[in-house]
Amino acid sequence: MSDAALIRLAARAGLLAEWRDFENRPQTVAPDTLRAVLGAMGLPAGSEGEIADSSARLDARAAVPHFVTGDIHHPSPVALDGLATLTLEDGRAFECDPRQLTIHDCGYHRLRLGAHEIGLAIAPARAPSVPDLTGRDRAWGAAVQLYALRGDAPRGFGDLGQLGAFARAAAAAGADALAVSPAHALFSADPGRYSPYSPSSRDFLNILYADPEADEPAGGDLIDWPEAAAARLAGLRRAYAAFEGDAGFDAFVAEGGAALRGHALFEALDHHFRALGHGSGWQAWPSAYHDPASPAVAEFARAEADAVRFHLFLQWRADRGLARAQAGAKQAGMAIGLISDLAVGLDTGGSHAWSRRGELIAGLTIGAPPDAFQAEGQGWGITGFSPIALEELGFLPYLRTLRTALRHAGGVRIDHALGLGRLWVIPEGARPLDGCYMRYPFEDMMRLLALEAARHRALVIGEDLGVVPEGFRDRLAERHLLGMSILLFERDNAGRFTDPRQWRRASAAMTTTHDLTPVGGWWKGVDIEWRTRLGIGAESAEARAHDRDLFAERARQSGAGDVGGSETAVDAGIALVARSACELAIVPAEDLFGLSEAPNMPGTIDEHPNWRRRYPAPAETLFADPAAERRTTLLREQRS
Known part of the structure; x- marks a missing residue:
């Protein structure tokens, strides 16, 4: 079998057979x-016949598209012959020639050519x-x-009510925005799986953040997730027992439709089988329940209707809490x-x-190729959207996720935004x-992101760190999607x-991120101590001393x-970020x-207390500290 035919198929399917690593060295897959x-994408390539069949499938998919995107005031992206009917989102309809069409209305429109209908999304500039x-x-x-927040009442970990209090305190200090760690749905039946970046679903919320109605056992400085989650869930069950129904709840369930009911059914099943001694996640259930359309699942939904309703109630309660937090932030002046x-x-x-298994890449996990920090690469043990499924489904899975992220927010940060263009995928069982x-349909995803951001009047920040493809940041800037400028990474x-006045304007300047040590800890070498203790490779004390000298030099030169x-x-770190040319400066609570x-x-997993640290005091106390007041005053003065 010819490798050339395999490589041609791979290229057509969006796989890069050749790429360059972080040192710009050519690599071959x-x-x-x-x-x-290719097999995981549904494109078998084990023989010449399979390659031919998979190529034919790609040909058929490309012949007449189901969904296309375009730009306002630009020529139509549909290059098909014949007279068509264009129906705009507002219901207006026109006869047109798709090849000579320019649309001046942003939105989701429909183009019908004979019996074939094409979804057409037109994005703002x-x-x-x-x-x-x-x-x-x-x-x-x-x-x-979010989980780190404390309030006046005893809690095992943060909740959305405390988020609202923190937002109001930040607004009073002059902040216009509050970036929040992911609030995606995790596994309420298995609180030991608490990484916010390994969600069960991004289309629904982590119900453990719903506001409790009563005090809980006070937690310590490190969250004991199994114990604290059990207490939170017990309180929420008591709230449900007293719940007599609500028109708002009924409307929420109706709006959520089959997707919301499917998630609540999954949660009820996961709790049921965990209680019987099965592991967490659907693969650990009896095989009769692996298919959500199976008779066994239908019977469970009928017999355990109240358990399913409980999880619908929890989603509603979390959604209301997040809505109140955003409304409170805006009312306080953000x-x-x-x-x-x-x-x-x-x-x-x-x-x-x-x-919704068909929306995802089965048999593959997402990670990162080798770089200066991880010589063997990284396997994150998570999956993502299938680019083929996205195009076949009119990008509905992507749009559903974006709309959830913007439902009660004034902006969104896209984690690993490089994934809008390409993701490093690893066959199950293989090394990273x-x-x-x-490759992903980058231009389509960018247009849809700009369209949804415009509709929600929301800011978009893309995490553009790591091995960044040439031109990627320019494309973000053209759409006015902000990148990220991290203080410790901005170097010549x-x-x-570098001088923060020279940083990219279309960017969010930050002192640090959740994956980096805060500035004070960096200065003291806390990260070096951790990495040395764990034996995972650390910068030398001499190198850090040199970096501290360079940092102090920049602070003096910039008047910080x-x-x-x-x-x-x-x-000084906050002053440098405040002086930056970037449109937005974001300072994590750890630095404030x-x-x-x-x-x-x-x-690390258990070696370091990831996602378990709590802030030392409630928001009002933290912001009243003289050092915090000094820093927020500096930010107000420099950014006004």
């Missing part, structure tokens, strides 16, 4: 990897900017880990309000993978090193920190003050309040 990935949303050239916001966080992928054992890049070729210790380093430990350490 092994034929067996290409065959495995760009998404809303910070000036569009705030009326000012520059603004600032905070970032918060021009943007909450910025949600959209994880890049999904747990393979979760609700989405069970109820033995993966390949899978000699390793010196003299740095002589960790506290002055935090002040001078904390030293990171929320997460990539490459």
Whole structure:
């Protein structure tokens, strides 16, 4: 069998047989990897006959598209002959020649040619900017880990009521935005799976964040997730027992439709089988329940209707809590309000993978190729959308997820935004090193993102860190989708920190991220201590001392003050970010309040207390601290 034919099929399917690594060295994907990935995409390539059949399937799919995207005031993207009927989203209809069509209305339209109908999404030139949303050239916001919040009442971990309180306190300090860690649905039956970036579904909420009605056992500085979640869930069951129905609840369930009911059914099944000793996730259930359309599942839904209704109630309660938090942020003076966080992928054992399996890439997991920090690459154990399914389904799965992220938010951060263009996919059981890049319909996804952002009057931030393809950031900027400029990464070729006045304007400037040590901890070498203790490779103390000197030099040169210790380093770091040319500056709570430990350490699971650290006090107390007041005053003055 010819490798040339295999490579041609791979290229047509969007796989990169050749790519360049983080040192710009050319790399070639092994034929067996290409065959495995193609097979997982539903394009068998084990023989010349299979390659021919898979190529024919791609031909048929491309002949007459089901859904296309285009730009407002630009020629039609549909190049088909014949007289067609264009029906705009508002119901107006016109006869037209698709080849000579220019549409001046953004939205979701329909084009009918004979018996064939094509969905047509027309996007605005760009998404809303910070000036569009705030009326000012520059603004600032905070970032918060939702689970880490504390309030006046005893809680085991944060909730949406405490998020609202934090948002109001941040607004009073002058913030226009509050970036929030992912609130995606996890596994309420298995609170030991608590990473916010491995969700069961991104289309629904983590019900454990729903506001409790009564006090809970007070948690410590580190969350004991199984114990704290059990207490939260017990309180929510009591609230449901007292629930007598509500018109708002009925409307919410009707609006959510089959997708919401499917998620609630998954949750009820997961609780049921966990209680019987099965593992978490649908693969651990008896095989009769693996198919959501099976008779066994239908019988369970009938017999356990109240259990399913309980999980519908929990989603409604969480949705109301998030709506109140965003409304409170806006009423307190935030021009943007909450910025949600959209994880890049999904747990393979979760609700989405069970109820809508055909939308995802089966038999593949997402990760990252080798880089300077991970020589063997990374396998994240999550899955994502199938690019073929996206096009065949008119991008509905992607749109559903975007709309959930923007439902009660003034913006969204797209985790690993490079995935809008390509993802590193790994065949199940293979090493991360033995993966390949899978292309996604980048222009389509960018247009839809700009369209949904415009409809929701929302800001979009794309995490554009890592091995960034050439031109990717330029394409983000053209659509006014903000990138990210991280203080410790903004350096020249000699390793010196760059002048923040030269940072990209179409970007969100940040002191740190959830995967990095806060500035104070970085100055003290807390991350070096952790990595040394865990034996996972660390920067030398000498190299860090040199970096501290470079940091202090940049602070002096930029007028951010003299740095002589960790506290002055935090002040200088915030001052540098505040002085940046970026439209938006975001300072995580860890830096606003001078904390030293990171929320997460990539490459670890239980060795480091990932996603378990709590803030030391309620929001009102934290913002009243003199150091925090000094930092928020600096941000207000520099960003006004």
